[in-house]
Amino acid sequence: MADIDLKCKCGEVTGVATHITPRSGNRVVCCCSDCQAFAQFLGTEADTLDDAGGTELYQTSQSQVKIHTGHENLRSMRLTRTGLLRWYTSCCNTPVGNSMKASIPFFGIIHTFMDIKDKDKTLGDVRAYCQTQSATGQVDHPKAHPKFPLPIYFRIGRQLIFWKLQGKHKPSDFFDETGRPVAKPLIAKPLVANS
Template sequence: MDNLVLQCGCGQIKGRAIKINPADRTRVICYCKDCQAFAHALKASAQVLDEQGGTDIYQLPPARLQINQGLEQIRCLRLSEKGLYRWYAGCCNTPIGNTLSPRVPMIGLIHSFIFDPEREAKLGPVRACVNLRGATGQIPKSRLDAAPASGYIGKIMLKILGWKLGGLGRPNPLFSAKGEPLASPRILRPGETV
């Protein structure tokens, strides 16, 4: 297992993801409209989205995420009152990741926050392409064949259950012990930017 170097674009936020193993098989490309809206709101679509509007995400339990510098720079957006918590660097608008809630032990780290020169080897290949209906272009068949979405949701739900039972939901650097978000979420209106 390896550690993964994390850093925002300007270097004010630094951290690491610990105990990373390609065998975890939790790397996905998400093509949903909400992930696209998040990238556009931060004016980071060129750095985040692929040619078809996909976001490369590595899913891990919160206990494996450590922020060592710049915690005060972390901000949060939600696209609706009940939407995902979408975390970013307030200093430079680098997308950091997504969380469902403080009770769900999973963080989806966005590749723009992964600053490790050995990222590809440490994370392994993309295991699933999800939310395909939101794609803005034709996804190459070779990518879909290599990373089919079928069965992935069940697999990640089992992982989340294992993380919960294994106590990997805490500590969560993005939420307090009482479940309060580190930064008060701003509800983003359609088309609004940061």
């Protein structure tokens, strides 16, 4: 079991992801156009996306992700009004992660926010290389899937139920007591015009 240091590019925002093992969460890569759009919104495509446009994440429970410094630099946005809440830092535009709402114990930490050396040992292998239908380059990964593979979908579903029973949606450094995001989400402008 490991604690993973979390850090934005400039070091203002730091934290830790606690009690992480390869089995405790899911290391995945997502090539969907929304994850790509988020990197584009921040202007961090080069650091965030791999050669096929994939974003690597480690999905865990909300209460396992703790912010220690730089809370005031946390920002959130949505690509659509009902989409995932996407977190980043205002100090240096580092992608932080994705969450749903306060009551759902889910947090996907984006690799750019993890300060981790032995990734394969700590997080395990990539369980799924998802949404390759939106990939922007050649995908040559053994776990590639055009959409989102069902076994992972069910695995996350089971984990969410388990985490919820354990109360792992709280405490959260991303939502206040009333369940509001600690930083009011921006709605990405070009998409608001279409909705």
